[in-house]
Amino acid sequence: MIEIGRYNTLSIARIVPPGAILVDEEDSEVLLPNKYVPENAKDGDELQVFVYTDSEDRPVATTLTPKVMRNEFACLEVKDVNNIGAFMDMGLEKDLLVPFSEQQKNMRPGQWHMVYVYLDQITKRMAASAKIHYYIESENIDLVNDEEVDLIVGETTPLGTAVIVNNKYQGLVYENEVFQELLKGEKMRGFVKEVREDGKVDISLRKIGMDQLEDGAAKIMERLQLNNGKLSIHDKSSPEEIQMMLQMSKKNFKRSLGILYKQKLVLLKDNSIQLIK
Template identity: 45%
Template sequence: MKELGLVSKLPINRFTDFGAYLQLESGEEVLLPQGYLKGEERENDELEVFVYTDSEDRPVAVTTRPIALLDEWGVMEAKEVTSFGAFMDWGLPKDLLVPNAEMGKNMEPGKKYLVKVCVDYRTNRLIGSTKHKDFIYPAPKDYEPGIQVEGLIFDKTDLGYKVLLEDRYEGLVYANEVFQPLEIGEQRTLYVKKRRDDGKIDLQLLPTGREKYEEGAERILKILEERKFLPLHDKSDPEEIKKVLSMSKKHFKQCIGQLYKAREIKILEDGIAFAD
């Protein structure tokens, strides 16, 4: 079935008490259950649906889009781990099974994992795989320091946050360089710090050079507009600065230095305020 695991626009062939039957490219039909109909549809109307198999392995269409389509990656929570695999919440009534043979590591209920949606061609069912290392390639050399990239944050380790780039490259944001909240499963704009010899990418949250300080300076000015005074200075505790501004003490000092030179702020003994 060509439409399996994908979002497709399919025409309505006919209605029944159970819902609407949509026509596949092969000429066969797939049921869109009654609960997904608005009541205003007519025969021959085209509906955008996702096609997968229900709990009895019958093809079924839904108007809900899952976390990931066929051959895509997504971060999903493990709802249940059994003797034969883990059932993942991917946003649909029927959970996605990651069979034991497709587990990259042991999984635990309630934890989130990077999952690739695949087809088990023996059964023609959609399954998941967490063996992301089998699909990772060395990043090309044009990943140069400073370029902006989009990444999916998929794991946290003692070293930092692992990031998937372009569905095929792996990056890392070091834990000691994170000064704002990051969430597993978050899509994030990041900046290349370095391409390592193994083809993996060191990443950072802010642009390098002058742009970095300008972004932080804008954040300080915005907070000053709201509060008029910010009780932070070069002797403030680094954790307090991180809590208020989501930046390191070093970054804070660089930003207020820039703002002071630009005569935007005045530096007082107990904090900073707008210049007179």
């Protein structure tokens, strides 16, 4: 069965003037328009495509990468609003509808909102709801302190930045613990600080224990983690190299590196520093 709002692995049944007719094992058909058909494609080729509905509510396939799939959360930008609702950019030719009944507050073009994407059972179209509390799991939270988790960056609140954790839970990164720019809609990794009694999750962008490091040492650790545990920089690197890579002075770098070395968090090599795993 071809699933709307998800990736499907389908075979080319035949090439027709509008594009390629793709089929699943049950011979259900969907059109892949010409502009997405790979060069030299032929009958029998298997393709992985995303299936959604076009402006006339017909299932259609694409090789474009959507920003969100069905049954997922995403923080998306509002592109337009009309008398039906708001339309959000989901990375495809057709925008994602948030009906007025599914908005927490009136949406306006240019705003970013966290939404949950679902399949409307009546129209069989993908749609979204900004009433994410209906879809958040707040009981029996299967997380432990210091666990590494997937995050989707959401809106800024008076306390910090709201995030969705593992596509299930509501999380928060406190404002005084943010040491980097967080872009709405960005996907990243973080660590569980605490699962609260109200079902929300406190999140750190640093591995627990790094909160006690000074900012310079924490910054080096973050860059190491983002660069597969190795940086081609060392205590004899030029001030210009250090500034370019870490945006800190050589004096600060050497002091911070010393902290990490004493805590046995890094190895010092001739031409690099490496994270001790």
